[in-house]
Amino acid sequence: MLLRHTTAKEVDRKALTVNPAKTCQPVGAMYAALGLHGCLPHSHGSQGCCAYHRSALTRHFKEPVVASTSSFSEGSSVFGGSANLLTAIETIFTVYEPDVIAVHTTCLSETIGDDLNQIVSKAKEDGKIPDGKRVIYCNTPSYVGSHITGYSNQVAAFIKFFSTATPKKxxxxxxxxxxxxxxxxxxxxxxxxxxxxxxxxxxxxxxxxxxxxxxxxxxxxxxxxxxxxxxxxxxxxxxxxxxxxxxxxxxxxxxxxxxxxxxxxxxxxxxxxxxxxxxxxxxxxxxxxxDSITDERGRLLDLIADNSKYFYDKRVALFGDPDTLIPLVEFLLTLDMKPVYIVTGTPGKHFDEAMTEMLKDRVPEAKFRSGEGADLFRLHQWIKQEGVDLLIGNSYGKYIARDENVPFVRFGFPVVDRPGSNSFPHVGYVGAINWVTKLLDVILDHQDRTCAEEKVELVM
Amino acid sequence: MSKEIDTTVKVEDLSTFKETVLAKYPKKVAKKREKSILINDFDANPQIQANVRTIPGIITQRGCAYAGCKGVVLGPTRDIVNITHGPIGCGFYSWLTRRNQTKPENPDDPNYMTYCFSTDMQDSNIVFGGEEKLKQAIREAYELFHPKAIAIFSTCPVGLIGDDVHRVARQMVEEIGDGINIFGFSCEGYRGVSQSAGHHIANNGLFKNLIGRDDEVRGSAKYRVNLLGEYNIGGDAFELERIFEECGINLIATFSGNSTIQKFENAHTADLNMVMCHRSINYVAGMMETTFGIPWIKVQPIGAESTAKMLRKIGQYFGEQELIDRIEEVIAKEMVEVKIAQAKALIKTKGKMAMLFVGGSRAHHYQNLFEELGMTTLSAGYEFGHRDDYEGRTVIPTIQIDADSRNIEEITVTKDETRYNPRKTEEELKALAAGGMEFNEYDGLMAQMQKGSLVIDDLSHYEMEKLIEMYHPDVFCAGIKEKYAVQKMGVPLKQLHSYDYGGPYAGFKGAINFYNDIEMIACTGIWKELKAPWERESIVEAEYVY
Missing domain, CATH: 3.40.50.1980 (Nitrogenase molybdenum iron protein domain)
Structure with missing residues (x-):
């Protein structure tokens, strides 16, 4: 067994996270910054942060993820990273020539207390920011929230630094x-x-x-x-x-x-x-x-109606990010499936409220958890207590899926062992059609491979 | 001693590279980078600048001390619960991403490598200290898993807020009792200038906390060796274990591919240490020699010929005809398939060009394989090597220790009063040296590279783009961060950290895998389709329809 030490017996944990269902803020900020044209994300901290975030994003997207770092040394950790960021800004604009540098912090620079506002002002005063170029920044302490929080902070920074109201709406x-x-x-x-x-x-x-x-x-x-x-x-x-x-x-x-x-x-x-x-x-x-949109919707309904028997009452375990888990749970309920276990490492009330609201009548036995103690180890323990028919989550789910012999749909971040996340949308009616076919694929494939020989069906 | 660069390879003068890239940099950056880029001429004793800080803002391949310590050296041991003390990210990113395979002997044997353990520090821990949370995490880990050992890895904020992981380790050993071994690593990411600092910190920890705790001599007393600096990426260690077994060589411990606590604790019962990745593990080899009297040699079981060379060195060291004969038999047997695969691959690979920018030893070792494929290494360099990895260990006394290196703990070890046992007498060592064996020696990457080739330390993203633009190699070897940028330029990139999820590449079977994979790269058709038919036409005739 790959996760041979995981047992059904839950122990009250106050301090140890095992197999997290989240990562840290800066990677979210880096991802969001890549969505601005001509922008180079910059990690203000040790080199390792930037290397890890670039690697994580690259493995998921199979695309170049270019970002720079302030390359903190022990000295900068003691005296502050101001000199590093000033050098970085000059180097980046000379060598890599972006239109915008989007600086985000790390646990290191946050713990030191570097003041980005002050450092960037100094860069401007010193003439290190060429005309027409910009340096924007946001605070992304790794010890608060999750990668989702970092994403949110970077998007909010876009508003802060760019959005401008003219008299004309x-x-x-x-x-x-x-x-x-x-x-x-x-x-x-x-x-x-x-x-x-x-x-x-x-x-x-x-x-x-x-x-x-x-x-x-x-x-x-x-x-x-x-x-x-x-x-x-x-x-x-x-x-x-x-x-x-x-x-x-x-x-x-x-x-x-x-x-x-x-x-x-x-x-x-x-x-x-x-x-x-x-x-x-x-x-x-x-x-x-x-009408064309209404037709797209109708094609989705048609597909669901044709296959509803394969979905009805199927027990599903999910893990990932709250913003995608909430609508996904709703969609599983639309399919008459039973989302029984849901876990996100990202803390926040909205998830708990939304889950309670959706599940209290329809799946009263459902267990869900967010933030502290909400990790894959716990999700796996729940599955060991009472099994599921389907698991949905990022690539780390495959270790659970294999040990428990559960059909597995990859979704979320990171998916590093299958292509496709990027080829087909998950949103809109077209995205929902992709969802239905993906879910059916793994559920029916599992049936084909595991049912008794005499029960193998040609037409399904 | 250097070979001249293969003139059949048509390239521009490589010396223009340096001035081209330096012209782009700000003055201070150019001045610094200038010393890290050179045209190889080993006989002229060129000096390269290495293991110095990357200039902030330069897009580097490098990672941090934590990655080198937890990720590289300690990561591959399956029965230690490795707890990352810090915010969640560091533990998350080093969770299963390095492809260290491991194979527990029994279904019930411990294997924690599929797990990620973290204290997931929150802002309150940063403000009020994280030691209590760490202690509680250790209690919970023990209650859940009952491991024989728990290791604690410090991330950046830990050092700044003053959490003492070593004190916590001592306290928890006392609290838990039961013979548990708990030890900490001060491998905060800001230490040193790259992963290399973390290797050193890990080496010290291995020596202080694991090596030498179990004196029992298990198995045969003959031909006992350790393999150091082999991390079982893609099953490399499995292949080397297989070869040693075939030869009757008794492998006591591998540091640290497919390893266990017991193997580390027992490693000092070996009679020869073989260092594969010199950069990441030479400290352990040195300390074991001083303390226990075990000599070490540098080996490169990457490439079939150099794997054979390693085996012959072992034969020579132990000097028993029975072993020497057995080794020759194994080499002869293995080489049959190797030669067939090599001949097949050579048709497609001969005369092609490679560039290698990776690690602290791979950029060197993999040149063996490219030589066997008839390919020329035009340019190479390390991500986190030191001068000795380029120029050879003879330069060590001349390397200036800067502030970044001084911050890394240097432990002084002495002869073990009772267990120091020189495996060879001075005369025997002299005789072996006269027979061509080099102890405590590593010639470095530049000795192997051709005269006129380009050596670059800590390659930047900009320099990488320029290398490809100017010389268009047939294959570029680096890591995941570089892979897709290079491939967008139409040049295939072979990952030499993760092997693109293939391998093994070590030993004889590994060489065959590598030949096949490079042949495949040379033959992959998609690179010829990058232009659409309408982009290929030299004249596009258009007709207006009114």
Whole structure:
């Protein structure tokens, strides 16, 4: 057994995390910063942070993830990292020539108490920031929240440094993307286009973290929200934030700064969250929902109806990030499945409330947990107590899936052992169709491989 | 002694590289980088700058001391519960990402390598200290898993807030009792200039806390060896274990691929230490020699010829005809398949160019394999090597110790009163040296590289782009962070940390795997399709339709 020491017996743990269902803030900030065109993320801390974050993102996306570091030494840890960041800014603008440097902190620079505002002001005074170039920053202490918090902080920093209100509002809707795949962002833009709404999507990793192979490498690929678009978000008439944890802070900051009203909804995964997204886009964009979108919805319903028998009452365990788990649990309920165990390492009340609300009547036996003590070790213990028919989560789930012989669908961050996260969207009705086929694939494949020979069905 | 660079390879003059990249850098950066880039001419004793700080803002391959200590050296041991003391990230990123395979002998034997243990420090721990949380985490780990040993790894904030992991370790040994071994590592990420600092810290910890705790001589008293600096990436250690067994060589411990606590504790009962990755483990070899009298030699079981060379050295060292004959038989047998695979691969690989920028030994060792494939290494360098890894150990006395190295604990060891036992007499050692055996010696990467090739330490992202743009190698060897940038340029990248999830590449079977994989890279068709048909046309005729 791969996880041979995991037993069903739970021990009250107050201090030890075993097999986490989260990672730390800076990697989220790095990912979000890649969604700004011409931006180089910069990690203000030891080299290892930057190396680890780049490696983690690269393994997931199979794409270049370029970011720089302040390369702290023991000296900088004692005397502060100001000199390192000043040198870094000069070096980066000379050698790597980005339009924007997006600095995020680490547990090291946060513990020291480096004041980024002061350091960047000094860089400006010293003429280290060329005309037309920018250095933005956010605080991402690794000992608070999770990678999701870091993502949120970076997106909020975009608002702080760019969004500007001019006297003229524009008939544009801001789509603020929570942590999702570039393929999802591409799908959201397609939906907006089909709906004939004018939108600005940010951050936008499509075209950055799924760039084509051409033989020519560009450190700053074609994609990403441009600085001009980011500035213009202050003139938009409305913002739709997708994912409470990743985007609410940005939505509030934009309203406070530029008076852009907002609505925060779940990431449009599954039927109901997509319905909500489409209606919001229609209402705030003042456009009717075109028939083609209704048809997409109908094709999804058709597929679910055709296969509902394979989903009904199936017990599912899930782990990942709150902004995607909430709509996904809702979607599993739409499929008449039973999400029985749900775990996220990211702390926060909204997850607990949303789970209670969704599950208290429909799956009263469900167990869920967030933040402290919510790790894969615990999830596995629950599975050992009473088994499940399906496991959904990032690649670390495969060790549980193999030990327990459970069908496994990879989803979340990081997925490092299968391609595809980036090729097909998970959002919208089209994304939901992908979900249904993916779930069916593993469930039916498991049945085909494990049922008695005489029970093997040709037609299913 | 250096070979001239293969002139059949048509490349621009490599010396233009340096001026090209330096011209791009700010003055201070150029001045510093200037000393880390050189044209190889080993006979002229060139000096390279290495193991110095990376300039902030330069996009580097390097990681941190924690990665070198927990990730590299201690990570591959399956029965130690490794607790990362810090915020969640460090533990998370070093969880199963290095491909250290391990094979417990029985289904019930402990194996914690699939687990990640962390104290997941929160802001309150940063403010009020994390020692109590660490102690509680150790209690919980013990209650849940009952391991024989628990190791604690410090991350950046731990050192700053003053948590004393060593004191916690001592206290918890007392509290738990039961013969448990608990020890800490001060491997905060900011120590040193790269992973290398973490290797050194790990070596010290291995020596202080594990090596020499079990004197029982198990198995045969003959031909007892340790393999140091082999981490069982992709099963390399399994292949070497197989070869040693075939030869009747008694492998006591590998540091640290496929290892257990007991093997470390018993390692001092071996009679020869073989150092594979010199950078990450030479300290242990030195300390074991001083304390227990075990001589060490440098080996490179990467490449079939150099694997054979390693075996012959072992034969020569023990000097018994029975062993020497057995080794020759094994080599002869293994070489049959090796030669077949090599001949097949050579058709596709001969005359091609490689560049290697990785690690502290791989950029050197893998040149053996490329030589066997008839390929030229045009440029190479380490991510975290020191001058001795480039120029050979003879330069060690001349290396200036800077502040970053001084911060790393240097432990002084002495002869063990009762257990020091020189395995060979002075005369025997002299005779072996006269026969070509080199003890405590490593010639470094530059001795092997051709005259005129380009050696670059701590390659930057910018320099990497320029290397490819200017010389367009057939294969570029580095790690995951470099892989896709290089491939976007149309050049295949072979990962030499993770082997692109293949391997093993060590030993004889490993060499065959490598030949096959490089042949595959040379033959992969997709690289020829990068231009769409309409982009290939020299003239596009367009017709307007009104």
């Amino acid at each position: 524009r008939n544009v809707i801001n789509l603020i993307a929570g942590w999702m795949e570039p393929s999802d962002m591409r799908e959201l833009k397609r939906i907006a286009k089909v709906m004939e709404t004018r939108t600005i999507l940010f951050p936008d990793m499509s075209g950055v973290m799924d760039s084509p192979l051409t033989g020519k490498y560009d450190i700053y690929p074609k994609g990403g929200t441009t600085v001009d678009e980011m500035i213009a978000t202050g003139d938009s008439k409305f913002s739709i934030g997708m994912g409470m944890y990743c985007t609410q802070d940005a939505c509030i900051k934009l309203e406070n700064k530029c008076k852009v009203k907002f609505e925060v909804m779940e990431i449009p995964i599954g039927l109901k969250a997509t319905d909500q997204f489409i209606m919001s886009l229609s209402r705030h964009g003042n456009v009717p929902v075109p």
